[in-house]
Amino acid sequence: MGKPYYITTAIHYPNGRPHIGHAYEMIAADAIARFQRQAGRDVRFQTGTDEHGLKMVQTARGRDMEVRALADEMSGYFRDMSDKLDISCDRFIRTVEPEHYAASQAIWKAMADAGDLYLDRYEGWYSVRDEAFYEEKELTDGEGGQKLSPQGTPVEWTAEETWFFRLSRYQQPLLDFFAANPDFIRPESRRNEILRFVEGGLADLSVSRTSFDWGVPVPGSPGHVMYVWVDALTNYITGVGYPDDAVMFEKYWPADLHLIGKDIVRFHTVYWPAFLMSAKLPLPKQVFGHGFLLNRGEKMSKSTGNVVDPMALAELYGVDTLRYFLLRDVSFGQDGTFSDEAIVTRANADLANSFGNLAQRTLTQIFKNCGASPPQIHGHDAADEALFETVGKAVRETVPAAFESLALHQATEAWVQAVFACNAYIDEQAPWALRKTDPQRMETVLATLYICIAQLAVSILPVIPKNAATLLDRMGIAPELRTPEAIGSHWYSPLAESDFRLEQPTPLFPRLELKTEEESA
Known part of the structure; x- marks a missing residue:
C-alpha cells in the first residue's frame, strides 16, 4: 500500500x-x-x-x-x-x-x-x-x-x-x-x-x-x-x-x-x-x-420549509448525476446555489449530451461497423495525436492537480473540456462517412476515441463512480488499468486482438426532463 x-x-x-x-x-x-x-x-x-x-x-x-x-x-x-x-x-x-x-x-x-x-x-x-x-x-x-x-x-x-x-x-x-x-x-x-x-x-x-x-x-x-x-x-x-x-x-x-x-x-x-x-x-x-448550499439562492431552514432531502434528489435524478452537479457547479470553498432546473440543465449538457452521447455514438458505431470488436489502428495522424495530447494532459495533469489542491470544480471543468475536445474530433472526422470512403481511417478514428473515452471514464471515477465503472466494464477495461497513470494506450492493441466483444450499447446518462409541480405531485 x-x-x-x-x-x-x-x-x-x-x-x-x-x-x-x-x-x-x-x-x-x-x-x-x-x-x-x-x-x-x-x-x-x-x-x-x-x-x-x-x-x-x-x-x-x-x-x-x-x-x-x-x-x-x-x-x-x-x-x-x-x-x-x-x-x-x-x-x-x-x-x-x-x-x-x-x-x-x-x-x-x-x-x-x-x-x-x-x-x-x-x-x-x-x-x-x-x-x-x-x-x-x-x-x-x-x-x-x-x-x-x-x-x-x-x-x-x-x-x-x-x-x-x-x-x-x-x-x-x-x-x-x-x-x-x-x-x-x-x-x-x-x-x-x-x-x-x-x-x-x-x-x-x-x-x-x-x-x-x-x-x-x-x-x-x-x-x-x-x-x-x-x-x-x-x-x-x-x-x-x-x-x-x-x-x-x-x-x-x-x-x-x-x-x-x-x-x-x-x-x-x-x-x-x-x-x-x-x-x-x-x-x-x-x-x-x-x-453553504443555497436553495435557489436562499439559505435552507426548517422554518421557511425549503430544506431539501438529498435522498429524494438522488432518487429523482440519479446518484451520480447529483454528485456531479454538486462538484461541478459549486466553486469549492464558496457558497453555491442549486435548483431542479440547474441540476437538469447541467446533467443534460455535460453528462447526457456530451460524455454520454460521445460514448454512445462511438460504441454504437463500433458495434455496428466493426463486428462489436475494438477496431484496429492503421497509423495515427496529427488530429489523433492532438486529441491524445489534450485528453492525456487533462487526465494525468490538470484534473489530478485540481484534486490535490481541492479545487473540485476546476477538476470537473478540466475533465468536461477534454470531453468537448473529443466531441469536436468526432464531428470533424465523421467516422460514419468514412465507413464508405476510407474504412481503415474510420477504424483508426474509432480506436482513438475508444482510448480517450476510457481515459476520461477513469479520470471521472471519483465523481461518478457507478456510471464510470459501468462504462469501463462495458469497454473491457481491467480494474488494474483504472488509474490516471495506468490508463495510457498500451492496453488497447491487446484488447483489440483479443476475443472481447462489446454488447449492444445503451445510454449511460439518459436525458432528464424537468418535471412540473403537477407531475411531481
Missing part, C-alpha cells in the same frame, strides 16, 4: 434527518478519498454522527422518547444516506460507542495532566442550537431584544459549575502554528477570520455541563459530562485507534484533511488544535471550510 492518507468529514448532528448540506460534504470528501485511492494512497475515510448534547435531549423530550432511541433512529438515516450516495467511508463512527467514551476520557485526562483543566463557575451566553458559548462582544440584538450569536441563533444566559480549559494559554502557540503552517486553514478567507479571532484574545473555555447527563462522563467528577465539542472533535482520533492501538494511530494520525462546513471552522482550528497541543498530540495537517 502507498503512503497513508486520512480524511474526515465533520460528524453530523442527528437531531433531524439529513439535508442536502450533509450530502454535499460527504460527496466532496468521498470524491477526494476516491481520487487519493486512485493515486495509490492508503486511504482511511471517516464520517459519522455526533450524538450527545442538549439539542438531542430537547428533541427527544419533544418526541416523548428516550434520547438513545432518538440517536439510534437518526444516526440510521445518516448511515442510509451514506450508503445511498456511494460514500466509500472506511469507518462510520458514532459518539455513543464505548471506545469513543474511552478515547474522550483519555484526552481529557491528558489535558488534566498538562494542568489545563480547572473547576469554576460559568456564567455567560450559550447557544443550544450551536452547542457553543459566546462572549458578549460577539452578540447582536434580534427581534424583541433576543440576543443572537454570530450564526444568528438565539443565546440564553447560563450559570452552572463547570470545568474550564485554559484556552487563553494557547493564544500564542496557535498563532505561531498558523504562521509556520500557512495552509493549515483553507480557504484563505477562513484563515483570515480565525487569525483575527485569535489575535483578539482567547478566553478560557467551559468544557463540562451539569444541567443534563447525556454525554461522556468527566472522569473523577460525578455529575459532569463533557461539553459536546470536546467529545465530538475527539472522534477523529477515536477512529484511528486512540489511545490503545498505537500502530494504527501512528499510521494515520495526524489527519491529512478535516473537511467541514464554514460555520464550525473555529471549533476545528482553535479549540481542537489547543486540545491536541495540551494532550501533546500531533495537529492535523489541514482544515478546509467549505461553503
Whole structure:
C-alpha cells in the first residue's frame, strides 16, 4: 500500500434527518478519498454522527422518547444516506460507542495532566442550537431584544459549575502554528477570520455541563459530562485507534484533511488544535471550510420549509448525476446555489449530451461497423495525436492537480473540456462517412476515441463512480488499468486482438426532463 492518507468529514448532528448540506460534504470528501485511492494512497475515510448534547435531549423530550432511541433512529438515516450516495467511508463512527467514551476520557485526562483543566463557575451566553458559548462582544440584538450569536441563533444566559480549559494559554502557540503552517486553514478567507479571532484574545473555555447527563462522563467528577465539542472533535482520533492501538494511530494520525462546513471552522482550528497541543498530540495537517448550499439562492431552514432531502434528489435524478452537479457547479470553498432546473440543465449538457452521447455514438458505431470488436489502428495522424495530447494532459495533469489542491470544480471543468475536445474530433472526422470512403481511417478514428473515452471514464471515477465503472466494464477495461497513470494506450492493441466483444450499447446518462409541480405531485 502507498503512503497513508486520512480524511474526515465533520460528524453530523442527528437531531433531524439529513439535508442536502450533509450530502454535499460527504460527496466532496468521498470524491477526494476516491481520487487519493486512485493515486495509490492508503486511504482511511471517516464520517459519522455526533450524538450527545442538549439539542438531542430537547428533541427527544419533544418526541416523548428516550434520547438513545432518538440517536439510534437518526444516526440510521445518516448511515442510509451514506450508503445511498456511494460514500466509500472506511469507518462510520458514532459518539455513543464505548471506545469513543474511552478515547474522550483519555484526552481529557491528558489535558488534566498538562494542568489545563480547572473547576469554576460559568456564567455567560450559550447557544443550544450551536452547542457553543459566546462572549458578549460577539452578540447582536434580534427581534424583541433576543440576543443572537454570530450564526444568528438565539443565546440564553447560563450559570452552572463547570470545568474550564485554559484556552487563553494557547493564544500564542496557535498563532505561531498558523504562521509556520500557512495552509493549515483553507480557504484563505477562513484563515483570515480565525487569525483575527485569535489575535483578539482567547478566553478560557467551559468544557463540562451539569444541567443534563447525556454525554461522556468527566472522569473523577460525578455529575459532569463533557461539553459536546470536546467529545465530538475527539472522534477523529477515536477512529484511528486512540489511545490503545498505537500502530494504527501512528499510521494515520495526524489527519491529512478535516473537511467541514464554514460555520464550525473555529471549533476545528482553535479549540481542537489547543486540545491536541495540551494532550501533546500531533495537529492535523489541514482544515478546509467549505461553503453553504443555497436553495435557489436562499439559505435552507426548517422554518421557511425549503430544506431539501438529498435522498429524494438522488432518487429523482440519479446518484451520480447529483454528485456531479454538486462538484461541478459549486466553486469549492464558496457558497453555491442549486435548483431542479440547474441540476437538469447541467446533467443534460455535460453528462447526457456530451460524455454520454460521445460514448454512445462511438460504441454504437463500433458495434455496428466493426463486428462489436475494438477496431484496429492503421497509423495515427496529427488530429489523433492532438486529441491524445489534450485528453492525456487533462487526465494525468490538470484534473489530478485540481484534486490535490481541492479545487473540485476546476477538476470537473478540466475533465468536461477534454470531453468537448473529443466531441469536436468526432464531428470533424465523421467516422460514419468514412465507413464508405476510407474504412481503415474510420477504424483508426474509432480506436482513438475508444482510448480517450476510457481515459476520461477513469479520470471521472471519483465523481461518478457507478456510471464510470459501468462504462469501463462495458469497454473491457481491467480494474488494474483504472488509474490516471495506468490508463495510457498500451492496453488497447491487446484488447483489440483479443476475443472481447462489446454488447449492444445503451445510454449511460439518459436525458432528464424537468418535471412540473403537477407531475411531481
